[in-house]
Amino acid sequence: MADVASLDRLKAALDERYRIERTLGAGGMATVYLARDVKHDRDVALKVLRPELAAVLGADRFLAEIRITAALDHPHILTLIDSGETDRFLWYVLPYVRGESLRDRLNREGQLPLEDALTIARHIAGALEYAHRQGVIHRDIKPENILLFEGEAMLTDFGIALAVGVAAGTRLTESGLSLGIIAKLLADRPTSLRTLRDTVPEVVEAAVAKALAKAPADRFMKASHFVDALGRERNAVAPALLAAPRLRSRRWFLAAAVGLIALTAVWWQLTPSGRPSATPQHMSIAVMPLTNLSGDPSNDYFGAGLAEEMTGALAKAGLQVIGRTSARALASRGLDAREVARQLRVASVLEGSVRRDGDRVRVSVTLSSGVDGSITWNEQYERRLQDIFAIQAEIARTVATQLRATLADESRVSLVRQETTDPEAHSLYLQGLYLWNRRNAPSVHRAVGLFEEAVKRDPGYARAYAGIALAKAVLPFYEDVDTDEVVEEAREAARRALAIDSTLTEAWAVQGLMNACLWKNTESERDFNRAIALDSTAATARFWYGLHLTHLGRFAEAHRQLARAGELEPVSPVIRIGPILLLINQRRYREAEAMVRQLLDDDPTFGLAAFHLGAVLADAGRFDEAVSTLSTMLELPSVRASEVQSTLAYALTRGGRTVEAQRVIGVLRASKGGRLPPSAVLAAALMALGEREVALDVLQAAVEQHDPMIVIHGRSARLDGLRTDPRGRALLAITEAQ
Numbered sequence: 001m002a003d004v005a006s007l008d009r010l011k012a013a014l015d016e017r018y019r020i021e022r023t024l025g026a027g028g029m030a031t032v033y034l035a036r037d038v039k040h041d042r043d044v045a046l047k048v049l050r051p052e053l054a055a056v057l058g059a060d061r062f063l064a065e066i067r068i069t070a071a072l073d074h075p076h077i078l079t080l081i082d083s084g085e086t087d088r089f090l091w092y093v094l095p096y097v098r099g100e101s102l103r104d105r106l107n108r109e110g111q112l113p114l115e116d117a118l119t120i121a122r123h124i125a126g127a128l129e130y131a132h133r134q135g136v137i138h139r140d141i142k143p144e145n146i147l148l149f150e151g152e153a154m155l156t157d158f159g160i161a162l163a164v165g166v167a168a169g170t171r172l173t174e175s176g177l178s179l180g181i182i183a184k185l186l187a188d189r190p191t192s193l194r195t196l197r198d199t200v201p202e203v204v205e206a207a208v209a210k211a212l213a214k215a216p217a218d219r220f221m222k223a224s225h226f227v228d229a230l231g232r233e234r235n236a237v238a239p240a241l242l243a244a245p246r247l248r249s250r251r252w253f254l255a256a257a258v259g260l261i262a263l264t265a266v267w268w269q270l271t272p273s274g275r276p277s278a279t280p281q282h283m284s285i286a287v288m289p290l291t292n293l294s295g296d297p298s299n300d301y302f303g304a305g306l307a308e309e310m311t312g313a314l315a316k317a318g319l320q321v322i323g324r325t326s327a328r329a330l331a332s333r334g335l336d337a338r339e340v341a342r343q344l345r346v347a348s349v350l351e352g353s354v355r356r357d358g359d360r361v362r363v364s365v366t367l368s369s370g371v372d373g374s375i376t377w378n379e380q381y382e383r384r385l386q387d388i389f390a391i392q393a394e395i396a397r398t399v400a401t402q403l404r405a406t407l408a409d410e411s412r413v414s415l416v417r418q419e420t421t422d423p424e425a426h427s428l429y430l431q432g433l434y435l436w437n438r439r440n441a442p443s444v445h446r447a448v449g450l451f452e453e454a455v456k457r458d459p460g461y462a463r464a465y466a467g468i469a470l471a472k473a474v475l476p477f478y479e480d481v482d483t484d485e486v487v488e489e490a491r492e493a494a495r496r497a498l499a500i501d502s503t504l505t506e507a508w509a510v511q512g513l514m515n516a517c518l519w520k521n522t523e524s525e526r527d528f529n530r531a532i533a534l535d536s537t538a539a540t541a542r543f544w545y546g547l548h549l550t551h552l553g554r555f556a557e558a559h560r561q562l563a564r565a566g567e568l569e570p571v572s573p574v575i576r577i578g579p580i581l582l583l584i585n586q587r588r589y590r591e592a593e594a595m596v597r598q599l600l601d602d603d604p605t606f607g608l609a610a611f612h613l614g615a616v617l618a619d620a621g622r623f624d625e626a627v628s629t630l631s632t633m634l635e636l637p638s639v640r641a642s643e644v645q646s647t648l649a650y651a652l653t654r655g656g657r658t659v660e661a662q663r664v665i666g667v668l669r670a671s672k673g674g675r676l677p678p679s680a681v682l683a684a685a686l687m688a689l690g691e692r693e694v695a696l697d698v699l700q701a702a703v704e705q706h707d708p709m710i711v712i713h714g715r716s717a718r719l720d721g722l723r724t725d726p727r728g729r730a731l732l733a734i735t736e737a738q
Helices: 004-014 051-057 059-071 102-109 114-133 158-167 179-188 202-211 223-230 249-266 297-316 326-331 337-344 385-403 423-436 441-457 462-478 483-500 505-517 521-534 539-551 555-568 573-585 589-602 607-619 623-631 641-654 658-671 680-688 692-704 709-713 717-723 726-736
Strands: 018-026 030-037 042-049 082-086 089-095 146-149 152-155 284-287 348-357 360-369 375-384
Touching: 004 018, 004 089, 018 042, 042 051, 059 082, 059 089, 102 146, 114 146, 114 152, 114 223, 152 521, 202 223, 284 297, 284 326, 284 337, 297 326, 297 348, 297 385, 297 423, 326 337, 337 348, 337 360, 348 385, 360 385, 375 385, 385 423, 423 441, 423 462, 441 462, 462 483, 462 505, 483 505, 505 521, 505 539, 521 539, 539 555, 539 573, 539 709, 555 573, 573 589, 573 607, 573 709, 589 607, 607 623, 607 641, 607 717, 623 641, 641 658, 641 680, 658 680, 680 692, 680 709, 680 717, 680 726, 692 717, 692 726, 717 726
Parallel strands: 284 348
Antiparallel strands: 018 030, 030 042, 042 089, 082 089, 146 152, 348 360, 360 375
């Protein structure tokens, strides 16, 4: 497609649907372009088959085969968006992933960290297993077709591999791997991976050896068995490794394919050179809330909201934006640009002011170096209030240009969309967002009201619906509400947002959290991965996903998500809770206590941290200290009251203070009209009191009515007493099913 005339013809043919911006790469089968989806205003990867290949395949065969893959819906498969034949061009469209291929990373780093290699193998195995169940085989598994983005591996090009494979079936095996490649791999593999890399655990070496065994009957039946054998815990050989079932040809080729990927990732001949950031350090930036110059403190929300929206625009421009809420916390301390840059570890800081006057707005911004505080650029904008989105876009584009050599096809890249034409609806949304970020029940309720006013003014305002979803999603964690009712309201708001704009990260994240609360764990993981694929800088999505993975016992993956969330929001108190919860569920109490006490030193008013200090102390067996901590916070608006009381009752019971525990449970019962609330921790307290049947009935109610706190502490020591009972164990297993 290097022919200029052909490219111009292609652009003209597709211009009403996809505007081609630049070439991303070219391979033996297709040329890949960065294009703009006109209808949905988003970046996509447009792949156009080479003319000679298109002539061999024919449009009917290609389109019939590639459409089979459109139904594939898996977090580690890059979904087919569109395909077609236009002016003799055969093309298809995939999401644009701002990452790199496994081949690129191997070429850059040489040898991957072992855990990364195993994660890639697990992700691709899941994708292949899912596709095989749908009757679809990839046919071209190789590092070039595996994309890596923010810790996730995604398999791409199902469609083209299938279509070409059908047209040239005699050259490809049914599995999609050339028999010659497999034969060479089997013949040439080393006697021992550990002779090449002594840090490879024996269980991993044994799993790879089995996957690549010369005799088909000695290999794994399917890819999932291979992943099981790799083992999530490295100190034990997985049961699948000990079995040697009879295998069917398609399945052992699947396992061999994943084995090839794992072996490629683990067994690379060069010495590791570290893991450089995907974004250069000079392109990192923090956006401070714009100072309110109106003289009315009630307008502070406007500058904070504009800063948050510009943060999203800068991330879309390819910059590494840190600290959406952390920047706000630091701004309240009056720190200068250099100190903000030091604490957030960014190269530049964008700060400024805003003044609203009727239907006019004046925005002043300054871009400063984080190294010496020198001013790199500044500008002032005075426009109509309804032009605020255009101002944000102009600022984001200029900052991006200042911090990087080029911004590809600047005239066509849409950094900020005008999501509403009603300035008052936008103002209501920003007020709601400002209150939601306070993360306590009264503020969240007020936020819901403001978001609802915004959608009344503009029923097409997708982000305001997403705001309703965000607010409803966190309410069950902050106060005693009917979880099922509120969860459904949150899901409905998220669905309405996505029906208008399917690219809203926060709406997908809400769906992920709500599905986690409903024990729909597969759907939850899918939604979280979609959210992160849309915006890798979404710290809240990663935070919630990390909590979900913690509940499922997938601690290594949880750590990666929570650590990345912490990198994106290093000062946010809420985000800092995530690693503490992970440590509590891992029974690492000393580390958890140290972290939560540091958080309280930094923000003594953060009630959620005080509650989790009490939880740490209770799980660690320091019951009197836990009681002292929890007794002081029974009326805090940032913590679900029944959860505090239940945890207090648990600590009192385990500490031998059963009369006091019964008194607390009596108060709790009275506050609920004579009924015990559906709380797993309350069930644990009752079990410790010896009231087994009552405890299990309460636990059953907690599971059936979706106690959201199970997502938070489902693996903690507080629930151990319930897990020792067969009925309790079975009930908790419902919440963890994958």
